[in-house]
Amino acid sequence: METIMVDPFWTRLGLIVGAASTLAMFSFLWKENAVYRFFEHVFVGLGMGYTVAVTWTDVLKPHWWDKRIWVGAADELLAREEMGLWDPALWRGTGEILPLWGFLGIVGMFWYFQLSQRRAWLSRIVIGILMGSGAGLIFRRIYGLFFTQDGQVTKSFLPLLLPADSANVVRQWDLTLGALTACLILIYGVFHLRRVRQGIELPKRIEITTTASLCLGLALGTFLLSRGLVIAWNNGLIVLTLICVLCYFLFWEGGRRNRLSIGAATLGRWLLMISFGATFGSTVMARFSLLINRAQYLLEQCLNLS
Amino acid sequence: MKRWIISLFTFLSGFFYILEFVLPSHTHMGKALQEAKPHVGEAIMVIAAFAVGLGVIGVCRHHLRKLFLRQKGWHNSLALLLSMFGMALFKIWEKYDPPELATRLHDLLFLDLYNQLTITVFSLLAFYVASAAYRAFRVRSVDAGLMMITALVVMLGQIPLGDRLAEWLRLPWTLTEARLWIMSVINMAGQRVILLGAYVGSLAFGIRVLLGLNRDTILEKDG
C-alpha cells in the first residue's frame, strides 16, 4: 500500500470541513440548534458505517467468508495451518462447503431473531454463548490478575518493618513520617488545649491512654532504630488502606456490630475519598486536553498561525 | 423449555473455559481442550461480529420511518443514512485497491469530518467542568473536603507551575513528588480494593449466569 502524497487541494478541503464541523459543535454551547442536531446525526451515521465496514473487512471476511470453500483433505490443511503456513489460495478452490462455515453462519443469524417478538428467545442463545464464555473465563482472569507472582494480592503482602540499610527507606521516611508525627502531636495538642480552656476534668482513662500511646510510639521507634530496623510507613499506609476500604465494602449487618469495624469502615470511606480526589484531579486534565487540541487545530492548522 | 436451552448453551460455553483452566495441560483431557481453544475462540469471535447488523437495522428502521412519514427533522435522518452507507462503502472499497479519489474521500470523511466532530463533542466538557467548578463543587461534608484537598495537590502536581509554587513555599517535597506519593500509596490501595470488588462482583455474577440463577427480566415479560 503506497503512502499517498500530500495533495494541497485535499488538505485544504479537509481543513475547511474539519473547521466547519468543529464550529457547528461549539454552537451547542450557545443553544441546542438545528445545525448541531444535523452534525450529530452525521456523526452517528459515520460511526455506525465505519464499525459495520471494519467488522466485515477484518473479522467476518477473513474468518468466515473466506473459509467457506474447502479443498482436499481436512487434516492435511490443518497440519499446514499448525505450521503457520495458512494459504488463502488453498481455501478458495473448489470442493464441498466447509460444514463449520454453514453452522457458524446460521448461529450468527440468531442475533436477528431479537427483532421478532415471538422468537426473541432464540437471540438469547447467542447472548448466552457470549456471556457464558465471558463468565467461564472469570476464574482464569482473577488468577492472572491477583494471584500470580506479581499479582495484586501477592504484591499486597508488604513488610511493615525494613532493615535500616535497604535502599528506598529514606525516601519513605521523611515524606510520610513527618506528616504522621505532626498529626499525632497536633491532635494531642488540640485535645489538651480544649480541655484546659474549658477547665473540664477528663476521665483519667482517656488521659492515660493518649499519653501512654504517644510515649509507646516514640519508645517503639527508638527501640527499632537501635535494632537497625525502620518502620516502612508507605507499606503500612497501603496495608491500612487496603484493610479499611475492604471493611467499608462489607454489607453484611454482622460486620458492623463492634466499634472497631465501624471505625475501620469510616476511615475506609475517608481514604476512598482521597483516592477519588486523585481521580478528580487527573480527570480535569483530560477534559481540558480535548479543548486544547481544538484550540491547536483551529489556530494552528486552520488559521495557520504557527 | 426455552429457558433450559438457553441455560445449556450458556453453561457449555462457560464450562469449556473453566475446565480448560482447571485441568493441568499434561493430562489428556487438558491437552485436547487446549487444542480446541483457538477454534472455539475464532467461532465466538465470528458470532460476536454478526451482532453488528442489529444496530444498523434498528437505526435504519427508525430513520427510514421518519424519512417516509416526513416527520420533523427528516433531513437529519437522511443525512444519517447517507453518511452511514457512504462511510461503509468507502471503507470496504479501501480494501480492494481503490482509485485515488476513493481513498481521498475516505480520509476526508473519516479523518476530517468524523474525528473532528467526535473530539469537539467531548471537548465541550471542558466548559462544563469549569462552570461546574464554580457553581456545583462545594465542600459540603468531610468526604468532599478530603477529596478537594487531594484534588488540589494532584492538579498542582500535574503542571510545571506546581513545582515553582513548591520552591517558593520551600516545601521539602516538590508537588510532583507529593502527587506521585498520593497516587502510588493511598490512591493505589483504594483503586486496588475497587478493582478487587469489581472482580469479586463479576465472579458472583459469572457463577449466577453459568447456573442460570439470574432473574431474567426480559424473558419473564414474555417467558
Add this chain to the structure above:
Amino acid sequence: MTDAPIQVLLLFLVLSVSLLLFIYLARRGQRIELRRIAGLESMDEAVGRATELGRPVLFTTGLEPLNSVTTLAAIAALTRVCRVCAKYNTRLIVTLAEADVYTLVKDACQQICAEEGKPELYREEDIYFLSTMQFSYASGTAGIMQREQVGAAFFFGAFAAESLILSEAGNQIGAIQVAATTSSYQIPFFVASCDYTLIGEELFASSAYLTRDPSQLGSLLGQDLAKIAILILVVAGSTLATLWSVLGPEATWVEALLSGLLGGVLL
C-alpha cells in the same frame, strides 16, 4: 500454560460453593440482614423535603440498556422512589436514554401507582425517553429540571462524562441530589456536587436491599465472604513478610509458610 497452583483452585472452589450455599439459604427464606446504607435513608428524606416544598421529584437511570446489571439496580431504586412518591402524593418525573428501559419503567410505575391505590397519580407524559445520544439526553434532562424546578433529583445507574451537566443543573435550582453509580470515574464529580453519593457496589447492595431478591442477597453475602478471605490473606501475608524481613533470609520456616500461602508463586 502456567497451571494455577492447587491453593488458588481450592480458594475458588470454597468461594463458589459458599456463594451457592448462601443463595440456596436465601431462597429457602433465611432472613439476611444488610448493614444500614446511608444513601437509602437520604432517598426517603429527599422525597419528603421535596413534598414539603411542593416541588416534583426527578429520577434518571443513566445511559446503559436493560441488559446491564447497573441499570437493573437503578430500576430497583426507581420502584422504591415511585412507591414513596405515590404515598406522599408527589409528582415523579423520569428521564431515560434507552427504549427498552422506557417500556419497562412505564409498566412498573403504572403498576406501583395502582398498588398504592392511586392509579390517577400515574401520568404517562411525565416519563420521557429523550435520546440515546449522550449529550442530548443530558441537556434534555437538565432542561426539564430547570423548567419543572424539581425539589429532589436522583441519578442512579451508569453515567459517563455527562454527569457534570446533570448535577450542575440540580445545584442551580437548589434540589437535594442523591447519586449512585458504578462508573468510578464519575463518583468524584457526584461527591463534589451531590448531597449524598452511593459508591460502586453500594448501588447493588441497595438494589438487593430493596428487591429482597434471594439470589442477589445470597450473592452479596458470597462476595462479602470473598472480601473477608482476601482481607485475612493480606493480613497473614503482611505479618509473614514483616517476620521474614526482620528475621532475615535464613528463617526458612517463614519462607515455607509464605510460599505455602499461595502455592509457591511468592517473592
Add this chain to the structure above:
Amino acid sequence: MKPNQPRWIYMAVALSVTLPFLAKIKMTMPISEPVQKAFDVVEKLAEENEGRERKKLALLVADWEPATMAEIHPQVLALIHHFMSRQIPFAILGFRPTGPGLAQDLAHSAAREWNAEYGVAWCNWGYKTQMDTTIQAMLTSFHTVIREDTQGTPIQDLPMMVGFKDMGDIGLVAEFTGSSGLLQPWVEFVHAELRTPILHGCTGVMESPVYPMLSSGQIQGFMGGLSGAAQYEQLVGKLGKGSEGMAAQSLAHLLVLGLILAANLKEFAAWAAKGTLWKR
C-alpha cells in the same frame, strides 16, 4: 431547553486555552518515574533486538475512539517515533473498530519522516471482536486468529512476519485506550503467562486505576494523559502536541482551581454571615 449557563465562565475557559498558543510558550515537564520506566522498557527491547537476526515484534494495541484522540495521539506518535528510530518492527491490532484506522494514519505520518516501509517496519493486523476469548485463542495458536493484515495479504508474506510462530515472539505489548476494561486481559493472560513486558497509555480520566498494576510490576511503563505524552516527547527528543499543550493546560488548571476556591469562599462568607453553611 438548556439551563442558563454562565457565559462569562465559558469566555474565561476559551481565553485560558487560546492565549498560550498566541504567546507561543512551550513548557517542559520534569520526567516522572512511570514515563521513564516506559522509555527504558523500549530501549531494553531495542538492545535485545540488536543481537538477533529475527527481531522480536512490539505489539501496538489501538483500543481508542476518536473522542479520546486528543490525548492518545501525542502518546502513540511519540512511541512510534521511538520504535522507528530504534528499528523495532511493530504490529497494530485493535479491539475497538476505529483504533487500527487511527493508528494506521499516525504510522503513515511517522513513516514519511523515517521512510519506513509497510510490511518491513510496521504492519496493521486490523480490528478483532470479543477480546478475552480472542487473546486466549492467540496464545495457543496465533495463526488461527491473525490470518491476514488489513490489506488482505496473508501474514507470512509480510517480510517482518516471516518465521513468526507464536506470541512468544512478541517482545512488548503497548496498549493505548480511553475506555475501561481493555488493559486487564493483556495483564491477566499475556503477562501472567509469558511475562511479556506491558506498556500502557491512557487518558487522564483512566489514570488512577492504573497505579495498582504499575506498583505491582504487572505494567512496566505508563503514560498518563497529555502530561505523559509531553514527558515521553522530551525523552524521545521530538517535541510535539504534548509539549505545546502544557502551557494552556497549566493556565486551565489554575482557572479551575480559582473557580473552585472562589465558589467555596463565597459559600464560606455566606456561612460566616448567617451561619447556615450546609443547610440549603
